Amino acid sequence: MNGRAGVLGWLSSSEDEREAARSTIVRIVHQEADALVAAFYEVFLGDTQSAQFLSHNVVQDRLRHSLRKWLLALVEFDPLADIEAFERRQIEIGEVHARLNIPNNLVMEGTTLIKTKVADKIATAGNHSPSAFHAIILFNEVVDYAIRLMSTAYMSGANRRTKTEEAFRIFSLGQDINLERETQRAALMEWSHSVLLSMLGNESEPSHNSFAASPFGLWIRHRAAVLFQGSPLLDKIQHLIREVDTEILPNISSSQPASLVMFQRRIDEIKFLLNDLFKLAAGVENGRDPLTQTLNRRFLPTVLGREISLSKKAGTPLSVLMVDLDHFKTVNDRFGHPAGDAVLSQTAETILNNVRATDFVFRYGGEEFLIVLVETAESQAHALAERIRTELTKTPISVAETESIKVTASIGVAAYEGHPDYEYLINAADAALYAAKQNGRDCVVVAGDESGTSALSASGQR
Amino acid sequence: MNGRAGVLGWLSSSEDEREAARSTIVRIVHQEADALVAAFYEVFLGDTQSAQFLSHNVVQDRLRHSLRKWLLALVEFDPLADIEAFERRQIEIGEVHARLNIPNNLVMEGTTLIKTKVADKIATAGNHSPSAFHAIILFNEVVDYAIRLMSTAYMSGANRRTKTEEAFRIFSLGQDINLERETQRAALMEWSHSVLLSMLGNESEPSHNSFAASPFGLWIRHRAAVLFQGSPLLDKIQHLIREVDTEILPNISSSQPASLVMFQRRIDEIKFLLNDLFKLAAGVENGRDPLTQTLNRRFLPTVLGREISLSKKAGTPLSVLMVDLDHFKTVNDRFGHPAGDAVLSQTAETILNNVRATDFVFRYGGEEFLIVLVETAESQAHALAERIRTELTKTPISVAETESIKVTASIGVAAYEGHPDYEYLINAADAALYAAKQNGRDCVVVAGDESGTSALSASGQR
Structure with missing residues (x-):
C-alpha cells in the first residue's frame, strides 16, 4: 500500500483494538460534531478572504453539512475495506477546494483544531486509559491521511489553474499589443472628449459620464488587470480614475478654468502611465534580453x-x-x-x-x-x-x-x-x-x- | 495571532503544564531521534521518484542532519517567545522543498509517522498519565503548525515555478514556429543524408552516427519536450529514434536493400509525426477557436x-x-x-x-x-x-x-x-x-x- 505508511497505526493494530478505538471515536465525534464544525468554521471566519467567501448562505449551509458528513465518514474509516472509495472522496474534495480557491492552509488549521478537541475529549471520557491513547493516535492518522490526499489534489488543481491563467495572460498579450495600446489610447481620448463636449453644452452628450463605467474604465478593470498582472502602474491609473469620478467630474465647469486644468492634468497622467505600462510589458514579456538576444x-x-x-x-x-x-x-x-x-x-x-x-x-x-x-x-x-x-x-x-x-x-x-x-x-x-x-x-x-x-x-x- | 488557532493547546495551557509537557517531549524526541529520522526517510525511499533524488550521498547526509535538527528544534517551540523565527524557518524549508521538487505529500506522510511514533512512546513512557495526553496533543499541534507553514510556502513556490515554466513554453513556441519546423525538418534530413553517405563509403562521414546524439535527437529531448509538453507524439518519435539507433543502424548495409527500406520507413514516419506535432501546437496554442475567433x-x-x-x-x-x-x-x-x-x-x-x-x-x-x-x-x-x-x-x-x-x-x-x-x-x-x-x-x-x-x-x- 504505497503512500499509506501514515496509517501505520490502523494497519498494525489488531482487529479488537481497532474496534475498541473506533467505537470510542464514533461516540465522541457524533457527540461533538456540532462543536467541531463550529470550531472549524471559526478558523475560516477569522480570515478576511474566506469570510467574504462564506458570506453566501447557500455556501455556509452546504459546507457545514458537508463537513459534518465528512467528519462522520472519517470515523467509519477502515483501511482494509473501503480505502479506495475513501481516497477518491478526499481527492474530490481537494479538487473542489482548488476550484473554489478555498485556502488549503485554513483547511489544515481547522482540522488540527478538530484533532486537538477530539483528543481532549477522548482523553477525558476514556479516563486516560491505554485504549484512549490508541483511539487518539488512530483518529489523528486518519485525519492526516485525508488531509494529505486532499492537499495533494488541491496542489495539482491550483497548479493547473496557474498554468491556464499564465497562458491566458500571455495569449492576451499576444493579440497585437501595439494595436491594443492605440485602441485604448483612443478609448481614453474619446471619453475625455465627450466630457468636454457636454461642458460646452452639447445636449446629445449626457453630462458627468462616469469614467469608471466608460469603455476605458472597463478595460482597465477587466482586461488590463489580466495583461499587466500586479503592475503598480495599474493601481495608479485606477486611483486616478476614481479621483476623476469622485472629485473632479462633480465640480467641473466651463466657468471654472481651474477645474478644467485639473481634469486635463489627470488625463495626461493616465496617458503617460498607459504608455509606460505597455512599454514595460514589451520589455519583460518576450523572454529575451533585447540587447543581447540571450534568454531572460x-x-x-x-x-x-x-x-x-x-x-x-x-x-x-x-x-x-x-x-x-x-x-x-x-x-x-x-x-x-x-x-x-x-x-x-x-x-x-x-x-x-x-x-x-x-x-x-x-x-x-x-x-x-x-x-x-x-x-x-x-x-x-x-x-x-x-x-x-x-x-x-x-x-x-x-x-x-x-x-x-x-x-x-x-x-x-x-x-x-x-x-x-x-x-x-x-x-x-x-x-x-x-x-x-x-x-x-x-x-x-x-x-x-x-x-x-x-x-x-x-x-x-x- | 492570525493563523495560529491550530496551536490552541499551547496557547491555552498554563506555563506549568507546558513545561511538564515539553520536558516529556524533549526527552522522548531526543531519545528516539535516530529512529524517527530513519522512519521518515523510509517513506521517501519507498517512493521511486524520491528514492532517485536521495541517491546522492551529500543529499542523504545533509537531509538526515537537517531533519534531526528540525525535530529537536520543534520540541523547543514556544509560541510566546520565538514564534516568528520558528515560522520563518518552516517557510524557508517549504521553499527549498519546492525548489528541489521534493513531494510535499511525502513530507506530510513522514511527519504523521513521526507523530504516531512519538505519541506511542509518550503514552508508554508516561504510564498513560493525563500529562502524557497533554504532551501528545501539544507535540501534534506544533508538528501540524510547522507542516502547515511549510506546505503553504511549498505551494506558492510550486505555483511560481509552474507559471514560469508555462511562460517559457509559450515564449519558446513564439520564436517563429514555422521557422523552427523547417529547421528541424532540415536537421532530420541532414542526419539521414549523412547515414546514406557513410553507407556509400564516403570516408569523411563516420559510419553509424548515433541518431539520438544528432542535432535533431538533441532537439527532440531538450527543446521539443518543452514546446510540446506531454504530447504522445513526442514519445512515439523518441521511441523511433531509439529503434533506429539500436535495431536498424547496427545492421544497415548497402548490400541489404531491406535494411535500407526499414531505415527510410522510420525516417518518413518521424517526418510525418513532426509535422503533426507542429500542426497540433498551432491549433491549440493561439487561445482562440480558428473557425469563429471566439475564445478557447x-x-x-x-x-x-x-x-x-x-x-x-x-x-x-x-x-x-x-x-x-x-x-x-x-x-x-x-x-x-x-x-x-x-x-x-x-x-x-x-x-x-x-x-x-x-x-x-x-x-x-x-x-x-x-x-x-x-x-x-x-x-x-x-x-x-x-x-x-x-x-x-x-x-x-x-x-x-x-x-x-x-x-x-x-x-x-x-x-x-x-x-x-x-x-x-x-x-x-x-x-x-x-x-x-x-x-x-x-x-x-x-x-x-x-x-x-x-x-x-x-x-x-x-
Missing part, C-alpha cells in the same frame, strides 16, 4: 531544473559555463555606454555562434552570461570555454568611429555531479569563475580545480 | 473565476449568456459541413459585433457560445440577448451558390447571485437555455423564470 534569467530555474532531472534520469552529462567580461567597467568609463552595449551584444553573438542550437545562453548579470550545455561532459565544456575565450580575444569591437578594442573574458566551468539542487551547480561555476578572476583573468577554470589554479595550471595568458 | 473554452474557468471575484469585491453585477443555435444538425445534414461552418462563423460575428470589447465570448460546444458580460445586470443582459436573437434572425447566411438560410438561436441568461463557484453560474445559464429550447426555441429565458416559461412569458416567436 528568470527562466534559468526552469531550464536548469529540467536539464538536471533529464540528466539524472538518462545518465547523460550536463555542464554549465559562467562567462564574465574582464574590466567591463573600464570600457563603459572610457568609451561610454553605447560602447559598453556594443561589447555586450558582440560577446553574446560570439557565444551564440559557438554553441549548438540546443544549448541555452542566459544573460546572468550585467556583463555575465550563463551557458547551459546539454549532454556535454566536463572535458568538452572546457574545450568549448577555451574556444569562446580565444574567439573573444580575436574579435575587435568598434567602440567609436575610428577606434576598436579587444575584450577578454574569464570563464568558470562546472559539470553536473548528481546534486539535485540547480543552485549547487551555479555556485560551482561561480566559484570557478571567481578563481579565474583571481588567477589573472582571460582564462578558464574548471570547478574543483580552483585551489590548484596558478598562472601555469589555468589556461590562457593573464 | 479552456480559459473559461480563468475568466469567470476572475470576474466573479471582481464582482464580489466591487459589488458590480455580472451576467452570462448561453447561446445555442436551433436545429444546427439539420443545416449540416442538408447543406453539408462547409455550410455549417459558415453558419457558425457568421453567428460568432453577429455576437462579437453586439458585445463590448471588454466582454468575453467563448466557443462552449459545437454550436454553443458562452458570453461573459462584465458589469452587466440581468435586465441589460436580457436586452442584449434579445438583440442578438433578433439580429440572427435578420441575417441570412449563404450556404450554397444560390441558396441562403436564416438561423435562429435559443438563449439562456443568468446573473451572478453571489455563489462563489463559477459552475453554479454556468449551470444556471444552461438550465435557462434548456427552458428556452423546451419553450419552442428562438427565444430568451432568464434563469429563475424557467418554471413560468410558456409561449407568453418567453420572448420571441417559436
